[in-house]
Amino acid sequence: MTRFQITGRVAAAALLLAAWPAQGQDFSAERLSHGVRSISTDAFAGRYPGEIGEGLTLGWLQARYEMLGLEPGGPDGEWLQPVDLTRYTPVRPAAAAWRADGDIHPLAEGVLLRAASNDGRAQVSGAPVVFAGYGIHAPERNWDDYGDIDVEGAVVVFMSGEPDGELFNGEYRTAHASDSAKAAEAYRRGAVGVLTLVDAEAGEPAWGRRAQFNDRRRTLSPGNDDLEFTGAVLAATFGQWAEAAGRSLEDLTADLGGGAFRAMALEGVTLDVDAEETVETERSWNLLARIPGPSGLRRPSSSRPTGTMWACAGTARATTSTTAPGTTPRAPWDWWRWRAN
Numbered sequence: 001m002t003r004f005q006i007t008g009r010v011a012a013a014a015l016l017l018a019a020w021p022a023q024g025q026d027f028s029a030e031r032l033s034h035g036v037r038s039i040s041t042d043a044f045a046g047r048y049p050g051e052i053g054e055g056l057t058l059g060w061l062q063a064r065y066e067m068l069g070l071e072p073g074g075p076d077g078e079w080l081q082p083v084d085l086t087r088y089t090p091v092r093p094a095a096a097a098w099r100a101d102g103d104i105h106p107l108a109e110g111v112l113l114r115a116a117s118n119d120g121r122a123q124v125s126g127a128p129v130v131f132a133g134y135g136i137h138a139p140e141r142n143w144d145d146y147g148d149i150d151v152e153g154a155v156v157v158f159m160s161g162e163p164d165g166e167l168f169n170g171e172y173r174t175a176h177a178s179d180s181a182k183a184a185e186a187y188r189r190g191a192v193g194v195l196t197l198v199d200a201e202a203g204e205p206a207w208g209r210r211a212q213f214n215d216r217r218r219t220l221s222p223g224n225d226d227l228e229f230t231g232a233v234l235a236a237t238f239g240q241w242a243e244a245a246g247r248s249l250e251d252l253t254a255d256l257g258g259g260a261f262r263a264m265a266l267e268g269v270t271l272d273v274d275a276e277e278t279v280e281t282e283r284s285w286n287l288l289a290r291i292p293g294p295s296g297l298r299r300p301s302s303s304r305p306t307g308t309m310w311a312c313a314g315t316a317r318a319t320t321s322t323t324a325p326g327t328t329p330r331a332p333w334d335w336w337r338w339r340a341n
Contacts, residue, residue: 035064049085049219049284058287065289073288081286086279088120089217094229094275099126100244100268109202110237111195112214113275115229120279122229124192126270128154129241132263133256134162135182135194138174141167147262152190155271156263157238158182160196163257183230193229193273197238207234219282229273241269 039060045053062079074081094113097106115122133145135158145158162168162177175181183194200206210232239249245266255261 050087050282054284058285061287065287070289070291073290074286079287079289081288083221083284083286085219085221085282085284086118087217087219087282088115088277088279090114090215091120091276091278093215094122094231094273096274097272098129098241098244099270099272100241105240107237110234111231112210112233113229113231113273114214114218115275115277116193116220116227117229118226118279120277122193122273122275124155124228124271124273126272127192129266129269129271130154130156130191130263131197131238131242131252131266132156132158132186133253133261134159134176135185136162136176137185138176143167143259145261145263146185146189149263149265150190151186151263154191154265155193155195155273156186156189156191157195157197157233158186159253159256160198163259165257167259179230183227187227191227193227193231193271195231195233195238197235198232199235201236202234207232229275241266245269 039047039057044056044060045051047053047057058080065079072079094115095106096111096113097104099105113122130149130151132149132151135156136143136145138144143163160177160179162174164170168174168176179194179196182196186194198207198210235249242249242252245268247266252264
């Protein structure tokens, strides 16, 4: 048990008693509001994994579990299950260039790149570029943006989100909409990197938000996709690649939502990427509990596991956020959920 976790448990217990109403087991909007307000305060230091905020959050949640009468559900009868995470921090700005017709075009802007390999070093030269629409392979919905194309060794570019309409749950996003799910699918097919196509101008918020966080430390699960790099590309920059391949951005994106689209290579266009990041392994923790089975069940010893996924926000930096430096961003970061299996 690390020092920050022990300290976190003591502090969290005090906060818990002060923040939650006496009818702790009554499900109500007021109770949920009290919880969100408590763990979204600056006292929890952003709840960032591996830092003091994680210990505070785990202590708070464990105390709540104990109040509800739950039992430890982790390994060896403990509350906590260890999870090793990998942290990436850029050593220098990534360098990139695209090639077509024998010409080299350095990319000083219009792309955002991060190394994602386990050693923190991404070196890609002459990788073909493939546009994969939304980058979704969903056989249960009879949807496949890839078709028969081979993307081994290629850089896959895809749109963010997913098609409109009831096939993908309308206004409710499915797991297929996430960039991480698309990256995993591209890696499974042999791609070396992925870029999300951002339909915005360089000065617009949609791009600015991505650029704001591009040089920050980020945390991934070890072996996450194992791509060489991930990133984003502006529509204008990608449009230049399309034109060099004898296509246009409008032509490529004309029929993405109908289900007939299939991925296509930008013939004659290749990409070079050189990115380097430091890699550190950090231990984090899942909090697991058991719901004991009622004595009246046919199998009295039966129980149901439950777990807590706690979101983190970190603390703000004055150079990249309107939040005061050293304080904690608020909603929509401040949420958590329980999930019973």
